[in-house]
Structures are given as structure tokens and as C-alpha cells.
Amino acid sequence: MLCVVRNALGQLAATLGFSEPECHAVVLAVDEALTNIIRHAYLGDEERPIEASFRRIHVPHDGQGGDALEIVLEDRGVTANPKKMCGRKLEDVRPGGLGLHFIRESMDTVEFSRRNGRNQLRLVKILHVQGPRKGS
Amino acid sequence: MLCVVRNALGQLAATLGFSEPECHAVVLAVDEALTNIIRHAYLGDEERPIEASFRRIHVPHDGQGGDALEIVLEDRGVTANPKKMCGRKLEDVRPGGLGLHFIRESMDTVEFSRRNGRNQLRLVKILHVQGPRKGS
Amino acid sequence: MQIAARHLDKITIFDISGDIDLATSPQLRKALLREFRELKVPRVVLNLGAVRYMDSSGVASLVEGLKASRDVGSRFILFGLNRTIREVLQLSKLVRIFEIYDNEEQSVAP
Amino acid sequence: MQIAARHLDKITIFDISGDIDLATSPQLRKALLREFRELKVPRVVLNLGAVRYMDSSGVASLVEGLKASRDVGSRFILFGLNRTIREVLQLSKLVRIFEIYDNEEQSVAP
Ligand SMILES: Nc1ncnc2c1ncn2[C@@H]1O[C@H](COP(=O)(O)OP(=O)(O)O)[C@@H](O)[C@H]1O
Numbered sequence A, B: 001m002l003c004v005v006r007n008a009l010g011q012l013a014a015t016l017g018f019s020e021p022e023c024h025a026v027v028l029a030v031d032e033a034l035t036n037i038i039r040h041a042y043l044g045d046e047e048r049p050i051e052a053s054f055r056r057i058h059v060p061h062d063g064q065g066g067d068a069l070e071i072v073l074e075d076r077g078v079t080a081n082p083k084k085m086c087g088r089k090l091e092d093v094r095p096g097g098l099g100l101h102f103i104r105e106s107m108d109t110v111e112f113s114r115r116n117g118r119n120q121l122r123l124v125k126i127l128h129v130q131g132p133r134k135g136s
Numbered sequence C, D: 001m002q003i004a005a006r007h008l009d010k011i012t013i014f015d016i017s018g019d020i021d022l023a024t025s026p027q028l029r030k031a032l033l034r035e036f037r038e039l040k041v042p043r044v045v046l047n048l049g050a051v052r053y054m055d056s057s058g059v060a061s062l063v064e065g066l067k068a069s070r071d072v073g074s075r076f077i078l079f080g081l082n083r084t085i086r087e088v089l090q091l092s093k094l095v096r097i098f099e100i101y102d103n104e105e106q107s108v109a110p
């Protein structure tokens, strides 16, 4: 089902006017975030509820306003430990520990918060070319 | 994860310019189709691969051309039995048997096919208002 | 989806929130069948005001609830249906078989 | 993701297709570890030409494969990386630690 999410989101990003590498970046970030929720917040249980919203928002940018894609993911899993959430140095070659790094490199804003027993991850990607691409 | 698919797809449909009831219809159809794949093609196993593509296409419509959203879902599950795939009469009140009816009512084109050991479901929803809606 | 139960005299009210789909409808089904079959509650009222989405598996659970209520001679009432939920019930041609009210007051009236 | 294996003299070539993600990367990891640790194949070549998508769990499996190959003194070679896969490896700053070629001929050369 992750694959279905990726393809729907990739098409959404393209329709909003993001370039192909930007679409890949958004898809990668959300894939990694969902993977982390399943693995770390829900300890591998794929059946637990994940809420997601995808919105076009207006953000102040470069002195003027611009459009952006805002993605909010929420889970009811274990509280994330901020100390672990920092990612790791890339110098030591070992499997794992890349997901948060990928998310941070891919998005313009990455915010974690915990409220009402839920973990919330807010991701924003700023749209540099304004307006939707035709024929995508 | 179905919920994540629904929300990404709803936003995609809105961005393409579909009205709110049309967005609901597309989301419902894809939800029902994925549910059927998991339940009937994969006999309840949620881990099996489902391929999905979401594309804006050009279709002949009302004498002239128009845009549409094309969704193709593919699974490697058991071959669908065309006799069972017809849905049922709605007159007899019983649980179940509504999914295919919902899909057919929601979309303009619904095509099942089987090739290379895969079931393919092609869904098309025609966009009546041309061009994407701004600020959706 | 989340279910919160409230109990009045001979009435159970379920406040449902979230999405009713493949993953969550079995939980709704179970709650309804328990209320009718095991507890034989004379009236079960479903507050759907906070339900954002329902698919055919949700409708199927409601139909099962309705059947169970008829089997034991209880009433099964829905209220708070937003436009999306109403559309789905309309699509299933099942709006008319359910007892549907606009608000809780009407749903619990003697 | 699907893995098809071909066997040359002292070389195993895996033709991979589809997406390498949370659901499928364990299968790739297992195939690689078996080839290096159990079968001690001197060279394993991964044809990624038909891979459309890879995330960090895929990268992690490749790193595990690389470590296992070093432990037993075998070679682990990648070829056929499209732009998306190259971008993901670049993002992980791991492009340089892998032995990457443009095509199969170079990858199986003595
Ligand atoms: N959604 C999350 N909930 C709880 N903990 C998390 C979450 N995402 C990441 N973490 C923590 O941050 C660490 C680093 O995550 P990441 O960079 O994605 O690498 P990996 O998942 O491979 O360990 C994880 O090992 C985990 O402890």
C-alpha cells in the first residue's frame, strides 16, 4: 500500500507544479516518514491508524508569498524520543539511520510535535515555479 | 494506510479541478477497489503488492476532447471470476456486495482485465470543468 | 475510527468519529452485534456527526446491525449524517431502510 | 520488487525490478546475505536497471550486502542505476563506497 501512496502523492506533486526531482523528494520524505511511524512508533504493526493530510498552503518566502505543499502525518504510537530523532553522522558506514536525514534533505520544513497522545510530523515543500503544470 | 491513500488522492482530484462530490466519488471508488483486491484477490493479506498509477489523460468526450483522471490498479492475486464480478441486485437488503456497485456509480469507465498473471482494473473519471482549481 | 459509548435508560448511544473503512468497520460491527444480540438493548443510537468517511464495508456493518436489531425487536437509529455519509447511503439505495434523525434529541425521544 | 538470479562462473547476477522499500528490502537483504555468507560467491552483481524506486531501507540492505561481501572478501557490484536511484545514493553520501558500473559487461569483466 506504501507503493500506492507514493504514486498518488507523486502525481499530486507533479500536478501542483513541482519539478521531477522535487516530486521524487516529496515522495521519498513521506515514504520515509510513514516507514518510521510503522517501525518506530507502532513497532512494526502496519494495521495501526495513520492520519495524513495533504494541502496546498500559502507561505511567506523570499520576501514575497509563495505556494507550498503541506503534509501532516499523525500517529498514536509511542512517544518519539527527541534524542534519537536527530539522525546520525553519515560518516560511519552502517545500515539504517538514514531516514530522518532523507526527510530533512528532501523538505523545506520538518517539525515534530506531540499533543493529545499523538505524534505529529509536519512537512512543507515550497513550490518555486508558481501554478500547476499543464498536461502532467 | 488506506486512509493515507484516500487523503492524498482526494487532494489530487481537487487539484485537478474535480468538484467536491466528484472528489468523494473518486476516493470511494479507489478505496473500494483496493479493499476488493485485499479481500478477494489476496484473500485478506494486506502485505501483497498492489501497483497503482494515477495520470491525467486526454479523452474524447461530448464530441470534443476533455481531460480525465485515469487510475490503474494491478494485483498478482487469484484470477477474478467475471460471473461474480457483476455485483448484485440492491433490492435484497444484506451486508456486502456493494463495492462494485459503488465503483461503477462513481466512475465513468470501469474495466477489468487479466494479463501476464495480473489483474488490472482501469478507472477513468472525466473532468467536466477544465483546468485545475486554484487554491485547493 | 473511535467509538465512545454512553448509556441512558434502555438506550445506548455510540459516538463515532473518524473513518469507517475496511480496517475499522469490523470494530463497529462487533460493537453493534454485542449491544443487540448479547445485551438486548432496546434502542441503539449511532451518532455519526464526527464520521468523515464511510465505504461499503461501513454500510455492510450498519446493515448487519439493522438485521440484528430486527431479530431481537430493538430499534437502531442513526443521526448526524454529513453530506458524504448521506451520499454513500444514497448510493447504496439503503437510506430508506434506516431510521435516520437530524439530532440526538429526536433519536432518544420516547 | 522481484529478484531473478543468473549464475555465471563464480558470479551471481541479480536482476531486480520494481520498488525497493520497507516491504521488499528484507527480501533483497536476505538474498544478498545468503549469496555472500552461505554460498561465498566471489562476486555478486546487482542489475538495478528496472528498479523505479528505492528508499533508505533499500540503501540499508545494500550497505548490509556490502559489509557481508567485505567480511568474506567477495566483490559486490551495482549497475544500471537510473537517476532516481542515483539521487537516493547521493543523498545518503554512499555513492562512493559502492563499486558501480554503467553496464553488465563492465560488471562481469575479469
Ligand atoms: N516516527 C518515529 N517515532 C518514534 N521514533 C522515531 C520515529 N522516526 C524516527 N525515530 C527514531 O529516530 C531514529 C533514526 O531514524 P531514521 O533516521 O529514520 O533511521 P532508522 O529508522 O533506520 O533507525 C530511529 O532509530 C528511531 O529511534
Ligand SMILES: Nc1ncnc2c1ncn2[C@@H]1O[C@H](COP(=O)(O)OP(=O)(O)O)[C@@H](O)[C@H]1O
Residues within 6 Å of the ligand: B036, B037, B039, B040, B041, B078, B079, B080, B081, B084, B085, B086, B087, B088, B095, B096, B097, B098, B099, B100, B101, B119
Ligand atoms: N479485485 C477482485 N478480485 C477478485 N474478485 C473480486 C474482486 N472484486 C470483487 N470481486 C468479486 O465480486 C464480488 C462482489 O464484490 P463487491 O461488490 O465489492 O462486494 P463484496 O466485496 O462485499 O462481496 C465479490 O464477492 C468477489 O467475489
